[in-house]
Amino acid sequence: MNNKYYGKLIFEHSRQGRVGYSLPENNYPAECAMQLPEEQKRQSGTLLPETDELTVVRHYTNMSNNNFGVDTGFYPLGSCTMKYNPKINEELAQLPELNIHPQTPVDAAQGCLGIYYQTQQMLSEIAGMSEFTLNPYAGAHGELTGLMVIRRYHEHNGDGARVKVLVPDSAHGTNPASAAVCGLQVVQVKSLPDGTVDVDDLKTHLGPDVAAMMMTNPNTLGIFERRIPEIARLVHECGALMYYDGANLNPMLGVCRPGDMGFDVMHINLHKTFSTPHGGGGPGSGPVGVRKGLEDFLPSPRVIKSEYGYGLDYGKESLGSISYHLSNFAVITRAYCYLLSLGKENIPMAGKLSVLNANYIKERLKDYYQLPIDGLCKHEFVFDGLRAEYGGDHHDDGHVTTLDVAKRLLDYGFHAPTIYFPLLFHEALMIEPTETESKDTLDEFIGVMQKIAVEARDEREMVRTAPHTTPVRRLDDVKAVKEPHFTFKAFQS
Numbered sequence: 001m002n003n004k005y006y007g008k009l010i011f012e013h014s015r016q017g018r019v020g021y022s023l024p025e026n027n028y029p030a031e032c033a034m035q036l037p038e039e040q041k042r043q044s045g046t047l048l049p050e051t052d053e054l055t056v057v058r059h060y061t062n063m064s065n066n067n068f069g070v071d072t073g074f075y076p077l078g079s080c081t082m083k084y085n086p087k088i089n090e091e092l093a094q095l096p097e098l099n100i101h102p103q104t105p106v107d108a109a110q111g112c113l114g115i116y117y118q119t120q121q122m123l124s125e126i127a128g129m130s131e132f133t134l135n136p137y138a139g140a141h142g143e144l145t146g147l148m149v150i151r152r153y154h155e156h157n158g159d160g161a162r163v164k165v166l167v168p169d170s171a172h173g174t175n176p177a178s179a180a181v182c183g184l185q186v187v188q189v190k191s192l193p194d195g196t197v198d199v200d201d202l203k204t205h206l207g208p209d210v211a212a213m214m215m216t217n218p219n220t221l222g223i224f225e226r227r228i229p230e231i232a233r234l235v236h237e238c239g240a241l242m243y244y245d246g247a248n249l250n251p252m253l254g255v256c257r258p259g260d261m262g263f264d265v266m267h268i269n270l271h272k273t274f275s276t277p278h279g280g281g282g283p284g285s286g287p288v289g290v291r292k293g294l295e296d297f298l299p300s301p302r303v304i305k306s307e308y309g310y311g312l313d314y315g316k317e318s319l320g321s322i323s324y325h326l327s328n329f330a331v332i333t334r335a336y337c338y339l340l341s342l343g344k345e346n347i348p349m350a351g352k353l354s355v356l357n358a359n360y361i362k363e364r365l366k367d368y369y370q371l372p373i374d375g376l377c378k379h380e381f382v383f384d385g386l387r388a389e390y391g392g393d394h395h396d397d398g399h400v401t402t403l404d405v406a407k408r409l410l411d412y413g414f415h416a417p418t419i420y421f422p423l424l425f426h427e428a429l430m431i432e433p434t435e436t437e438s439k440d441t442l443d444e445f446i447g448v449m450q451k452i453a454v455e456a457r458d459e460r461e462m463v464r465t466a467p468h469t470t471p472v473r474r475l476d477d478v479k480a481v482k483e484p485h486f487t488f489k490a491f492q493s
């Protein structure tokens with residue numbers, strides 16, 4: 001890590017007059033330059049670094065290594081399924097045969113439409129739904145699309161007065177946001193101390209103005225909602241529909257299906273569970289599935305199969321177009337390859353291992369970190385900071401916080417887990433290892449987390465001032481996102 005290129009600007013390597021290239025002689029007659037309008041001519045010299053080629057190569061190669069990703073280290077990002085995406089899926093998604101023009105006529109795009117259709121079918125089977133659309137671009141876009149389907153369904157039934165969406169207080173922030181963007185009113189449903197939905201509170205909100213109940217299961221605390229059948233019955237009895245946030249479908253894969261639990265509409269994040277690298281707002285896909293009877297309301301076009309082959313359907317009940325052409329096709333190809341390479345017989349292993357790995361870490365760390373909700377978790381779980389005997393006593397002003405632990409992890413080469421979410425706990429630290437990590441990696445992580453707890457007890461200041469080995473120390477978390485420095489100019493003032 002500590003070589004002379006680390007954390008430097010390319011300008012710091014600049015030496016006047018040094019070049020890494022040679023250009024052919026300028027053979028253009030002088031009149032060419034004369035024809036440029038005066039105001040377009042450069043008035044002063046350029047400010048460019050002057051270096052040799054090898055310095056440039058080393059500079060950028062070293063800079064690329066400053067970036068942390070799942071390819072460089074463990075990334076236990078609870079609530080976000082940041083798992084390894086097999087490289088073969090990347091290669092296949094880049095095949096020239098699969099990168100066709102979006103306006104290729106249907107007859108000439110049968111192969112790609114086949115991939116699209118078969119992915120719809122496989123997702124339907126995994127989720128227990130009747131049909132999927134792959135049109136939405138991301139999870140939040142899927143939520144919006146799913147809620148639009150629900151609205152359309154109620155309007156179709158002459159039931160347009162249903163304007164409320166019930167959302168548990170443990171939900172991912174996109175749930176209430178999507179409901180609001182869809183023009184619906186958000187009503188919060190309370191959680192019980194064990195993190196699951198408070199059914200008695202839910203009952204007080206049910207009525208003829210409710211359009212849907214949105215749920216995440218396992219919820220964002222990693223807890224399986226055991227009372228789903230009862231909740232589904234209550235919601236359906238009042239005429240509303242059940243929406244399932246399946247952004248993190250990992251623990252469910254091949255084990256249980258939202259459709260069987262009584263959900264009517266749902267979305268999946270292909271860029272979390274089905275092999276597309278994500279983060280930084282990169283391309284995503286948030287397919288939406290519906291149970292039987294709701295297919296016609298899906299956005300158009302729908303990819304269908306008939307005796308003539310694959311085709312596009314623009315049904316008249318459809319809520320219309322929500323994306324350009326058929327959306328992010330390369331993301332869909334990756335999911336298709338991932339599903340086929342695992343195969344029906346191996347998919348359940350992914351679900352079970354993701355649950356086993358999370359429970360293994362939880363059990364081995366709960367003597368060091370506060371575990372507010374004990375018992376079996378699914379793919380992720382939440383600690384509420386360090387235990388009091390390890391410097392985590394909230395009543396002590398100088399206690400070691402979750403932020404301190406997260407920063408110290410960087411010194412050991414691990415990405416921090418999700419912190420301060422969900423909002424139910426002051427010092428939330430949410431861990432999701434995923435199924436792709438080996439036991440050795442999990443053991444290393446556990447060892448480091450235990451070591452940090454001991455450091456927090458014995459060398460408190462050192463942990464409170466971490467990280468110590470990264471190119472930059474503690475950043476302003478808000479400004480780092482809102483005012484990122486993309487060019488050298490930011491460093492010039």
Ligand SMILES: *Cc1c(COP(=O)(O)O)cnc(C)c1O
Binds near residue numbers: 139172220245247248
């Ligand atoms: C990530 C996530 C979403 C939102 O997905 P985006 O693709 O980021 O829009 C919604 N719900 C849950 C539970 C999530 O983890």
